[in-house]
Amino acid sequence: MDDIRDLLADDDVFDPLAEQEEAEELGQVSESQDPEDDGVIAAPLEQRPQKSGEQAPAPERIEKLLKSMPGQKRLLLRLIDHCREAKNGEQMDEYTLELQKYCYSVYTPVVLRELLQEAGAIDYLEPDPPAVEELELDEADAAEVAAQEAAREAAKIQTPAVPLVEDGVLVxxxxxxxxxxxxxxxxxxxxxxxxxxxxxxxxLWQATAAGLAIVDAMDDVKATRELLQREPDYLGVYHRILDFCAQAEYGRSPKEIDDLVNDDPLLQKPRRYSGYFVGRLEREGALEWRSGWVVTDAGREVMADLGMTAKEA
Amino acid sequence: MPNQIDLESVMEGRLATYSMLSRLYRREVDQDTLDRMKKMRCPINTGNADVDTGYKLFHRYLSNIWERSLEDLERDYLRTFIGANTTGHSAAYPNESVHTSSDRLVMQDARDEIFAIYRAAGLKGSDDWKAGEDHIAVELEYMQIEVQRSIEALAQDDLMKASTELMRQYNFITDHLQTWVPFVVKDMLKFAQTDFYKALAYLTRGFIEVDRDFLENVLSEELEASRYLKEEDR
Structure with a gap:
């Protein structure tokens, strides 16, 4: 009986190195395949090569940030707006915490500012260095100062070298x-x-031109009008919700709004619930959560435009 | 009237330094710790290059603290001591076992030895501490406790007890801290990105050296006697 190994044709045996050898013979080894050029796996993050290429422009980065944090979008925009005039960290903290009362976030005020700064929406202005008074020295004084300088230089030479912290960097x-x-x-x-x-x-923290441009371009009234135009079938539902919330000084609870519209025949097919409408109104800036849903100034303006008042409703 | 440097003041200084080092390794820095550190003096001519460098770096970092420093330090603590990988080489692992076992694992022989030393000193592990008894923060805390005990013994003129406590400290440094701390310090200098943790690395390495020299000096007679006895046994 033949040895089983004899039954296997050489060509059929998988040899992980074969292709490589063949490729090398044919001169087809690309640069990335050269083992000497391959990177080290699991190297510390700070030792990995940085991505090359320029950073995206600030408006693009800000838009990306706002898109990635839809729940915090308005808070972020308000923070940018708040430092239209430069504010210190304490003032920014206070304002952020005030906003976070109704917009919970795991991010601290400091981290939110870091995100905005990285996106190019706000800048940190270092305090001006204290002005150095220029003294005019007479000849004698100047000579004395020069002698002191020389003595200091000489002393430096005698001082033992300070240990290196990093290659070539002295403390x-x-x-x-x-x-x-x-x-x-x-x-x-x-x-x-x-x-x-x-x-x-x-x-101090100050909003950048790119940050302010995005804040100024936000038009909640226009966005709400467009929302209502996009969904004419539900216009009545939107009106009722806005009006209902406008009537209560401290806003309406989700349960109250559920009770108001969920049984509406219009919402039965396709089945919609109040959250659908409230979510859209919030996104466009007509409603705002303040321990209850309240109508914003933009929401009120839209209501006035449409000739809606609580009384009429 | 210039301040007097005597045994008591040196021991108080050792206690404060071990306490600070232990705290800084135990967990991330908080506002309270940072505020206290801002009040400290940073000596720069101690005669030990590592200690001087450590204090200079601390001074530079602490003099440039701003609102994001705490966040930066939290991140750097995680980056330096915990890392983001499981290769066994992606952080400055703060446990002795990792540096003294061939597989770089925690809870190895070193931890058992350390635990026995704590028990011999009448100490038991806190139920809240889950990072191993051979964690650098705990080993430094042990030194802190031992220094405190020797201060108390000196205050009571109990020289025998003080000497025993000092000898324990010396043995702990030579048998443990000195054998593995240089490795973790080397890794800290590789992974830390803030001056703060680089300063901590330099200061730790330097201070352990200085402290060993101090103890060797104080215990010169006892060490000489112990060497003599060992030779006699042979």
């Missing part, structure tokens, strides 16, 4: 900020050199 310190304290150890006097942490003056 540089401002010698003028070094403080000294004399300590006694036994009979010896020692001088302790130390640095004290300085508070950094906070900067």
């Amino acid at each position: 540089s310190i401002d010698e003028s900020k070094v403080q000294h304290e004399v300590m006694i150890e036994g009979d010896e006097e020692l001088t302790l050199d130390y640095l004290e942490v300085e508070e950094r003056e906070p900067g």
Whole structure:
């Protein structure tokens, strides 16, 4: 009986290296296939090559951000609008937390600002460095200063090299900020050199032109009108919801709106529920959640345009 | 009147440093810790290059704190000590077992040894701590407790007890901290992106060296006697 291995034709045996060898012989190995050029798998993130190419323009990045966070869109736009005039971090925090009362987010105010900054909607303005008073020195003083400088330079040469933190980067310190304290150890006097942490003056947040352009281009009245025009069959339902919410100072609960429209024959086929309408009105800026659904200024303007009043309804 | 450097003040300094290091490794920095750190003095001529570099970097970071620093530090803590991969080489793993076992796993022999040392010192593990007894934060906390005990013994003029506690500290440094901390520090310098965690790495490595030298100095007689006894046994 033949050895089973003899029954297998060489060509049929899978050899993972065969193709490679063949390709090498034919000179078909692409650059990416060259093992020497292959990257390292699971390398630390910071060691991976950065994506090349320029960053998308700010308006594009802002639109992308707003699209990726539909639930936070209005909050983000308000934050941009709020720093139309520069605000400090504390003011921004306060305003963001106020908005987040009705628009819960896992993001902290600081993270929201970071997202807006990365998208190019707001900028962080560093405080101006303190103005240095230029002193006019007479010749004697100038010579003394020059001598001191020379002495400092000489001292620097004698100072042992500071260890490297990264290749070629020294931990540089401002010698003028070094403080000294004399300590006694036994009979010896020692001088302790130390640095004290300085508070950094906070900067300001200011909306960028690209950010403000998107805020200014938002037209809730127009968007709501277009919504109503798009769905003429449901015009009456939209009217009833807007009017119902406008009547209550603190807004209406979802349950109340359910009771108002869910049994409407128009909503039976196709079956629609109040959430369908409320969601659309909210998205276009006619309704807003404030522990209850309330009509926004834009919503009221649309109602006035349509000649709707609570009384008439 | 210049301040006096004596054994008591050095021991207080050691206690404060171990306490700070342990806290910084235990979990991400919070506002309270950051506020306290902003008040600290950063000595820059201690004679140990790593300690000086650590303090200089801390000074640079703490002097440039802004509203996003806490978030940055939280991210850097995760990046440095936890990482985003499971290769065993994608973070500065803060457990001794990882650096002393061939498979780079937690809960290996080092952890058992460490646990035995804690028990011998009358300490038991907290039920709330799930990251292993050989975590660098816990090992540094052990040193903190031992330093506190020696301070108390010195205050009571119980020199025998103080000496025993100091010897325990010396042995713990030479048998454990000194054997693996340089590896985790090397990894921290590779993975950390903020000056803060780089500073922590330098300061840890430098301080352990300085502290070992200090203990060697203080315990010179005891160490000499112990060496003599070992030779006698042979």
